[in-house]
Amino acid sequence: MSSRIGPNGPVDRFVLANGLQVLLAPQPRAVTTSVWVWYRVGSKNEWPGVTGASHWVEHMMFNGSPKFPKGTMDRAIMETGGYLNAFTDVDFTAYLTTVPADHLMVPLEIEADRMTRAKMTAEEVERERAIVLSEREGNENWPEFRAEEELYALAFRHHPYRWDPLGYPEDIRSLQADALASYYRRFYGTRNATLVVSGRLDRSLLRRRVGELFSPLPEGGDDPTVHATEPRQTGERRTQLTGPGTTPFFYMGFRAPAVLEESVPAVLLLDILLGGESRVFSASVWGRSTDHPSARLYRRLVEPGLAVRATSEFRPRAYPGLFTISAQCARGVSLNRVERALLAELERIAARGPTESEMREIREKVRQAALLAYEGPTRTAFRLGYFALLGRPGFEEALLRRVLSTSAGEVREAAEALFPGDSRCVVRYEVTGGSRGE
């Protein structure tokens, strides 16, 4: 089965003398241009006491730099009608701006100015502390956030995937401005950054301008490689949370391979077989999170009325992470019953694997999703940057080819390796109380 993936047209890839990687993907007929800067720095590079620093730095990057005093950065983009944002992951942090194509130079100037010179004054760090805490507290209103955070804390005892990129509230309250600035100076530098520009652009003009803006930056950025390895799990781990909510639910995690490991294609297919969503090869950024009636979890848990929703998720990480499964009980159905049904299904897949017709369907789903994965400059810049950070050159195309040639037997073997009970982590959420008016 053949497929293709990638932007329409060639991508210019080059590295400046200071180590900055640059990818330019012209789309001559686009009406916008998207500029992304990816840093190989995320919560994986933090340590206890400094958790949440990558995310906090992300906030500080909007609080001013030499040429763009506080408030002017956002304004410069927004006044063009453009959009800017950023997000922090466990493995990376990304800054994105999409503007009407005529205004391409504005985000480039901002990114060059703040890459190594973002302002981290004590006063601004202090002011941002309350906002970062507020963002975390907003998430805490969601039982699903609490459960997922608990799952990673349960699964990782040593590796920094243990904490959420938002960090522990205690660390956010205590981290000092000089420690945050030191974290920023240590990791944010040209060697750890990848600049991606996609959309309507003049290639030679842009190459020149990128050189003018970014070449003067000093070479910098400590190696963000994580050397900690999570010790092998030797028995099931399980915990229970209680709190307000709708119906009970659980999050289950299994040890998953890192992005460059051989078994990744089979595990990606296993995720689609179970949950139905093609996440890495998708026409949207991370899939649609909707119902997939032909998926196994839907057929075994939702269709018979045990659960109102059930899904799986495998996002390949730089280091071994988790393959997660979550299910929310239908009213009146116990967690035990849903969990038993799920485990029976996982045993069945590990024993018998998918059918050939299921394999045909999920491969076709991947092939079709890949065809539309690069629609628009923003999505194009996202994918180019994501794969540049996590993979090797040509990795995405190679991964797609391997996914499409993976056999049912390989998916079964992946399930057998993934789902043994002694590597399982389970967080169950039981509902208490409710709301009352005053």
Place this chain on the structure above:
Amino acid sequence: MESDPRSPLQLERGSLDDGTELVRQPTPAGSESFSLTYLAPAGWGYDGRKRGLALLASELVVTGGGKRDRAELARELDRHGATLTSEVHPESAEVTLWGPAEHFVPLLPLLADSVLRPRWDPGEVGRLRRRVAERQMRERSQPDQCAEKALYRRIFSEGHPYRETGLGTPRTVPSITRPDLERFHRRHYTCRGTMVATCREPLPRLEKLLSAAFRGHDSVPAPTSPKIPPPVRPSPEVTRLMVPGGSQVELRVGGASIPRADPGYPAAFLANELLGGRSILSRVFQSLREKRGLVYHASSELEAMLWGGYWVVEAGTRPSQVEEAQKLLLAEIGAVAEEAPPTSELDRIRESAIGSTWLELETTATAHEIAVDAAYHHLPEDFYRTWPTRLRAVTPRQVAEGARQAIDLTRSAVVVAGPLGANSVG
């Protein structure tokens, strides 16, 4: 009206053989997908006593049609790399097919069968009822949803469609029967709705293709709009909802507003953008987050619809800061109406709003939203091309007038919901 000659927005209008209205927007350059929406007068404003009926109908429509049950429909969509989704609003329902442009023709029967020949499979009805029951519980346990629901109840009287969220109640949803669904479908989906297409096919070919696919559409007269009771004047006290367990209190301030067809809409639109609709450029964001660090999110929206409208300003903060955040929100809302904004501020907001239209044209899905909006509100073909000119004609004084008319603090209600403690709003 002067139009922007560079604008790639090229809405065209046509019709199907049976008279169904058609709005077409070409796919953005470089895009290889299409979107096609059937827009039906099938919102929850037509629920009557069976609250939740419109929601059930719209969600069931995409679970199979004609000879295809849910699994067969899902497999066929997957085979083409397509999706079929539905959304329901107070006034209308949208059923949208999205997929690769080259599969446009073979996918049309899937939309036609779903819209015209839904199956009302009892298994699907049961599953949907269970899911709706869970969503109803979420409206009672999640602070943001609790606050919104309570706000709508404060600003709209009994019987007003905007008072509801469409989910019905634990009593009404189980009482909805198959004959109820069939009756609703006949009245609200087989009448002449509107087709909206963002695709490569030129208008004449599109008209032929859709006429053929939707042949047999047994058109019934369009339903008459329900009687809309006038909005109420909310009492001044703050509604406080204790929702335990979370860390943050959600604040909502809002009131009834103008419909989209109101001539004052451009000024009201800019007033809302200034207040909280334009993210970091907006006043509530600057005041509550940037200056005082009280919140992570603070924004406003103006929902100007067919039968009326409403505005909502929202923010989330910790329990000990609710009072301060509430005072600041109310002050900013009042200030937009009291005083004309400085020209420089208005210009910034206005040019940002105009420029952002280009971002809507990045992908088929985003461009399609503009086309659906135009169809829904029966906007003229040149509406978006002339929109910049109309916005640029609005004066600062008109923005303040627009705010007084559309974001009226004297007819607003305040709701807070979350882990309220002793130090929270009195």
